[in-house]
Amino acid sequence: MNKKAIALMAACAFLLSACQSDEPETKETESVGEETETTSQLSGDYYSAIITDGTYKTSLNRGVTLGLNSTVNLKAFETGLMELSQEHFSPDSYYFQEGQYITTETTNNWLNRVSEDNPDGLNPEDNGKVEPDERNPIYLNSLLEQDYMVQTDDGFKLGGISIGLAMNSVDYYKKVQFGAESETKISQDKLVEEGKKMADKIVQHLRETEGVGDIPIVVGIFEQSTKDNLAGGVYITQAQSDDGSTSLTDWETINQKKVIFPTSGESNELSSFENFKAEIESFFPNLSGVTAEALYTDDQIMNMKVSINTQFYGESEIIAFTQHVSEKASSYLLPNIPIEITIKSINGTEAFLAREAGETQFYTHVFD
């Protein structure tokens, strides 16, 4: 994947979250005894999902991603794999279905340490050590399967599979039961190396699974962010297995990072954000927090998500504040990138604003 494609992908991906829906479009296909329909696409960047008998088919290993460090990691892990998949399986011709080939049992075996009782474990054996630098850490934290379906005259059939591997950059563990939490740090080189070995084993398993055959399998390695990080992780490398191959060879690096403003951030974007923040903070005496998460691809800023937390005493304040934020965001924040702004109080989300790439105005909604 060349750099332009990555940048384009990242830019598109963000658009997923803020878009006017296309004309709803439902395709129905009959197969024996059950009725299959698909959800409408919210935009060309989202996949339509397959609905069978009015019900959404959840993955066989549903819930496994809840084991990630944070909700932002969970969301980044799942939507990141969809975004990455778009390059291989176009939303125009592929439909989304949650993973139907890797069971909970297989997932649990893989995520556990390898041992006599668990020969399939992908994480290393317990070497009996408890010191951070002496023990074998857990590299693989979670695993995600997404199926990409194509429509035929006989209904939907599997057209591709994407696998996400969520790797730990920090493995949190306890030296003794109920003890304090300790950490083993894992370098990015090491987690990529381990992830690639695991990916080969997973592809081999899938090739032997009934129904998979020689369809393309995409694997993305995701580095999850640490527990104290407000930003979610990113996918750092990916490869595709074609023609029934049982290993992955052409791994391509994805140069992405997520940055939290104002604690870090590049000079140009940071100063734009700080001006915005200062204008916002003078509005009320009691504004408690203005932060932003920005995604960079190849050192280019791709989008920004701003969170404003505050204490409100009334609805008039919220409306006036939202108007003020809309105006100051237009004046101070970077033009030409998609921006999402959420205003929260103790009661939850009070208002949100969103602007897509190429637009000058913010869509604004006050929850009243």
Place this chain on the structure above:
Amino acid sequence: MNKKAIALMAACAFLLSACQSDEPETKETESVGEETETTSQLSGDYYSAIITDGTYKTSLNRGVTLGLNSTVNLKAFETGLMELSQEHFSPDSYYFQEGQYITTETTNNWLNRVSEDNPDGLNPEDNGKVEPDERNPIYLNSLLEQDYMVQTDDGFKLGGISIGLAMNSVDYYKKVQFGAESETKISQDKLVEEGKKMADKIVQHLRETEGVGDIPIVVGIFEQSTKDNLAGGVYITQAQSDDGSTSLTDWETINQKKVIFPTSGESNELSSFENFKAEIESFFPNLSGVTAEALYTDDQIMNMKVSINTQFYGESEIIAFTQHVSEKASSYLLPNIPIEITIKSINGTEAFLAREAGETQFYTHVFD
């Protein structure tokens, strides 16, 4: 106010909450030593608010509306008064400012019972009784002042005042300290009668307040909903005092009500909602609640706010579910009225959809 005007007002009012912002428009006026600007209007239906030296001026009695029965009442009380004010003070030529003429002290005196120590109390004296039907209930729960400003060559000056009186339909009280909560029910006729008497006293007070002079004063009587009601209250009657008059005479009834589906609701709208609900509920096995609040004016449905609460196991589910909701809402919910749909999980707002009157498509946003 004739019926058409009320209906139009209610329809417009809802638009406030979901709108593409107009081109930001900031007007600056210099007065001695301080810089006054205004927020941009989010739409023609919102007022621009006045900002002085970059700071929003909160009301003198800030926080008093927090004493209402619920957050939905607080929001309905404040936005309801803005909506009602639009008929008297056009957002095209008036600017919004929180109340600067009624102090916290005056407000507290008014809200307390009348007594020797508190001759200004608007609530009745304590007659010493504790039984629900024997005691004098607290009629007036909260009071809201909104100032509507006009721009002159010398800066902004007061052009009108709106006063909201939040009346109890149920007065919650305790017979003994730390005891169980008891309730005195108050009929609508009674609370309107009491509210009108209070309104006259408030207008008299304002006419004697420096700076008010003979500008128009609008008073709206709001019947707050009970604690167990998911819907907020509504304004039920209003009057305007002109030319410095110290009493209000031409009270006009506002025929509005808020209805929660599916627990109540008119037959036609209810069956449309129930079809929608059934389609949504089959999507997942674990959907925990689909409800809606609808506003009726003169027995015509004006808008609908749908709340969907559910347990999610992953982001893919949220995206697919939002697509599904968008499609089913277009098919099943009433056309031609504004609709807002919020999808929440334990993590907060996961997605929201909104459609304005006259549109066929929903604006959709998934928070990822």
